[in-house]
Amino acid sequence: MTAALQVVDVVQEYPGVRALKGVSLDLEPGQVLGLVGENGAGKSTLIRVLGGIEQPVSGQVLVRGTARTFRSSAESQAAGISVVSQEFRLVPQLSVADNVYLGHELTGAGVVDRGTTRDRTAGLLAQLGLDLDPDRPVSSLTVGDRQMVEIARALSREFDVLIMDEPTAALNGAETTRLHEIVRRIAAQGKAVVYVSHHLDEIFAICDDVAVLRDGALVAHAPTRELDEARLVEHMLGRKPQTFERASAAASTGEKRLEVVGLRVPGVAEPFDLTVRGGEIVGLAGLVGSGRTELTRALFGDLPSAGEIRVDGRSVRLSRPRDAVRAGVFMLSEDRKGEGILPHLDVTENAMVSRDRSGLSLLRRLLPVPSDERAQFSRLRSDMRIRVPHGRQLIGNLSGGNQQKVLLGRALLSGCSVLLLNEPTRGVDVGAKVDIYQLVKQLADAGVAVVVSSSDAPELAAITDRCAVYFAGRRVAELHGRDVTEDNIVGASVGQVAAAAPVGGPTDATPGGPTAEASHV
Amino acid sequence: MSDTTLESTADLVADERARSAEAARRADARRRLLQNAGVLVPFVLVLVVGVAAVPNFASGSNITNVLVNAAILAIVGYGMTLVIAVRGIDLSVGSAQALAACIAAASVNAAGPVVGAVAGIAVGAGLGLVNGLVVTRLRVPGFVATLSTMSVYRGLVLLFTGGAPIMIASAGFKDVATASLVGIPVPFLVAVVLGAGAWFALDRMRFGKHVVAVGGSPEAAVDTGISVSRVVLASYLAAGAAAGVGGVLLASQLGVVNGSVSSGLELQAIAIVVLGGTSMAGGRPRIVGTFVAALLLSMINSGLNLLNVPSFYQYVALGALLVFALSIDGAQRAAVRRMLEGRLS
Numbered sequence: 001m002t003a004a005l006q007v008v009d010v011v012q013e014y015p016g017v018r019a020l021k022g023v024s025l026d027l028e029p030g031q032v033l034g035l036v037g038e039n040g041a042g043k044s045t046l047i048r049v050l051g052g053i054e055q056p057v058s059g060q061v062l063v064r065g066t067a068r069t070f071r072s073s074a075e076s077q078a079a080g081i082s083v084v085s086q087e088f089r090l091v092p093q094l095s096v097a098d099n100v101y102l103g104h105e106l107t108g109a110g111v112v113d114r115g116t117t118r119d120r121t122a123g124l125l126a127q128l129g130l131d132l133d134p135d136r137p138v139s140s141l142t143v144g145d146r147q148m149v150e151i152a153r154a155l156s157r158e159f160d161v162l163i164m165d166e167p168t169a170a171l172n173g174a175e176t177t178r179l180h181e182i183v184r185r186i187a188a189q190g191k192a193v194v195y196v197s198h199h200l201d202e203i204f205a206i207c208d209d210v211a212v213l214r215d216g217a218l219v220a221h222a223p224t225r226e227l228d229e230a231r232l233v234e235h236m237l238g239r240k241p242q243t244f245e246r247a248s249a250a251a252s253t254g255e256k257r258l259e260v261v262g263l264r265v266p267g268v269a270e271p272f273d274l275t276v277r278g279g280e281i282v283g284l285a286g287l288v289g290s291g292r293t294e295l296t297r298a299l300f301g302d303l304p305s306a307g308e309i310r311v312d313g314r315s316v317r318l319s320r321p322r323d324a325v326r327a328g329v330f331m332l333s334e335d336r337k338g339e340g341i342l343p344h345l346d347v348t349e350n351a352m353v354s355r356d357r358s359g360l361s362l363l364r365r366l367l368p369v370p371s372d373e374r375a376q377f378s379r380l381r382s383d384m385r386i387r388v389p390h391g392r393q394l395i396g397n398l399s400g401g402n403q404q405k406v407l408l409g410r411a412l413l414s415g416c417s418v419l420l421l422n423e424p425t426r427g428v429d430v431g432a433k434v435d436i437y438q439l440v441k442q443l444a445d446a447g448v449a450v451v452v453s454s455s456d457a458p459e460l461a462a463i464t465d466r467c468a469v470y471f472a473g474r475r476v477a478e479l480h481g482r483d484v485t486e487d488n489i490v491g492a493s494v495g496q497v498a499a500a501a502p503v504g505g506p507t508d509a510t511p512g513g514p515t516a517e518a519s520h521v
Numbered sequence: 522m523s524d525t526t527l528e529s530t531a532d533l534v535a536d537e538r539a540r541s542a543e544a545a546r547r548a549d550a551r552r553r554l555l556q557n558a559g560v561l562v563p564f565v566l567v568l569v570v571g572v573a574a575v576p577n578f579a580s581g582s583n584i585t586n587v588l589v590n591a592a593i594l595a596i597v598g599y600g601m602t603l604v605i606a607v608r609g610i611d612l613s614v615g616s617a618q619a620l621a622a623c624i625a626a627a628s629v630n631a632a633g634p635v636v637g638a639v640a641g642i643a644v645g646a647g648l649g650l651v652n653g654l655v656v657t658r659l660r661v662p663g664f665v666a667t668l669s670t671m672s673v674y675r676g677l678v679l680l681f682t683g684g685a686p687i688m689i690a691s692a693g694f695k696d697v698a699t700a701s702l703v704g705i706p707v708p709f710l711v712a713v714v715l716g717a718g719a720w721f722a723l724d725r726m727r728f729g730k731h732v733v734a735v736g737g738s739p740e741a742a743v744d745t746g747i748s749v750s751r752v753v754l755a756s757y758l759a760a761g762a763a764a765g766v767g768g769v770l771l772a773s774q775l776g777v778v779n780g781s782v783s784s785g786l787e788l789q790a791i792a793i794v795v796l797g798g799t800s801m802a803g804g805r806p807r808i809v810g811t812f813v814a815a816l817l818l819s820m821i822n823s824g825l826n827l828l829n830v831p832s833f834y835q836y837v838a839l840g841a842l843l844v845f846a847l848s849i850d851g852a853q854r855a856a857v858r859r860m861l862e863g864r865l866s
Contacts, residue, residue: 093805107727
């Protein structure tokens, strides 16, 4: 039997990163292959290569034994590969039916056959168990329904290989079950399915085989029945999950600097409570889409929210980032290039831009003294070990780690009492990472309340005193002190704790609530 | 974990979904209302005020005048609608129309009305193709690309005419703009037919779906295998061709054309497109709105003329209209954004 799909030694590189280091995979007709790995392991890159969105640096993709080069997604689709992408790739202005058949419209002489399009879409939606009017514009759909429309689109094409990239991230339990049935039916028809998921129970429920990617390389490929969850996590992490003993952090007795009570944020299922004392570092863990990014953005006034936020005991209303900065809340965005640095300004200007000027005279506020700023910056440079030759260096030319240090300096000079860090070491090399962790600890020791939102579990384990784990908009675990380990965080974020011991109902998840006994060893 | 917890969670999720779907529907309805009211309310207002307060506004000759002017504007507006729907803009329509009109006029004198009309439309299409190639192949943003070609085309038409007006000798050609069929001016009928065609192509044909996809979500268009550059190229080409058709009708209406006709047309075209409800953010072409807004602008101009308001004020009125249209567009987008991010009461 010819393999439905063969991936041979595919290498993909981005500037400075080898995203795929020679991955080879075979897929038989009728097979459901689970593809797992941590964030950044290369799953999405592999899918983009198979979908024709990216062209690999080297390596081959064979469909039914013939080598194919995909220069566009149209060519990949023509070869019989259908992809359900992780991001929503729907056109909000078009109707559900138009979106499903976009790119392969049912037409006669260029005129869309609306009746057939609508009927077939209705059929596909019924198959997915979705009660949805095909004429409704996609802009009016919920996230879950959009996901189903995306799946319906993939099913509407002629395909031999179906690739689903986290199709259930936005689905509820019943929808997930129905999707699994459909996947099994498709496989029974002799088509091959690649199923990417962070939910390990899903992998065990429907996949025949599992392939594990780590750091761009295929580290395991085995039939599912030969594996259990612990072994799979071991492959994902690259080592045996271990209980990591750490001296319990001294109970923080600092002043309450940030108190959040019942904060409701769109996209997050349950109200959010959080208290952070000065000197504390609290982590927010969870997969992409688990709601933690929305929470930090809401705390920075970047998303509308309702509920009570108190900074240093004062109740504040944060309707835009300016309010937050004035209230003493500062955030470093996960998108450092887009939302962090001011690329055409030098490092001194970048560090000084949010500086707390309230102690200065009016004249000094309007006309900053260059020598004063230079002195401030050179102090910052030595304190934070920023590697720049001089203060006039453009920030855009620095490495990611040095840029982040300058931004931490900006936060320090803003005199904030609460610092929100979103993916603080994304795109930062290993050496600079340690420096940044030390700086964050220094900031905390200076009395700042720090909240770190990160998808990097080792990072959270290394620096946080407490860690709340989010899963699909709900807090599924709250880890304290020595329970904050990489294994516990990874375990909880792939839903293991959620399945084994949920932390109460949707409204019962206050800090200091029950500590999840998260362990999969 | 008990089953009851699971069920109540599922209920909560279902409730949440129903609520957000309802909110989304409401936001959509609000957007539609703004979209339609944005052009219909001023249209009715101007019509009523014009008929009631402006002398000769409802006279036969003025109505013909308004309809012919609106027709030429609307045809150019259809092309602009397409370009704006794919997140582009075409500032060169005025210059392109002038060049098309002058070449049409010269060709009419040299080879007859039919050749002249075809030449004018072909010139417009060719200039649109150039715009499209500059945007898609040279990757120059549409705004800058067409700002540049606006100047280039204007230079070409002044070189072509040598600064002198071109008189059209053919009476048959000049009659087209003034002739009427069952009492309706021919240019207006042309505008209605072209508008119906454009509406059909955008709403019912594959091409239209691709235009909306490219303007609404270019990433989605790429992922579904649509060639974004081909759709963008076709849109600029259509805008040029529309300017060409407008140029031929203008030459017929005026009888004498020179190198400086249609200057400032781009602003009028953008104004009617946006006023008609086409979003500057792309993905929402509204041909019918463009047509109604063309009538509105033509009525405003004619009303101001009849009231002997100095033409300088017409510039002021046009600018104010554009700001009004853009603020409506902004309000629409805010409604959509609130809908997407969710609302908290």
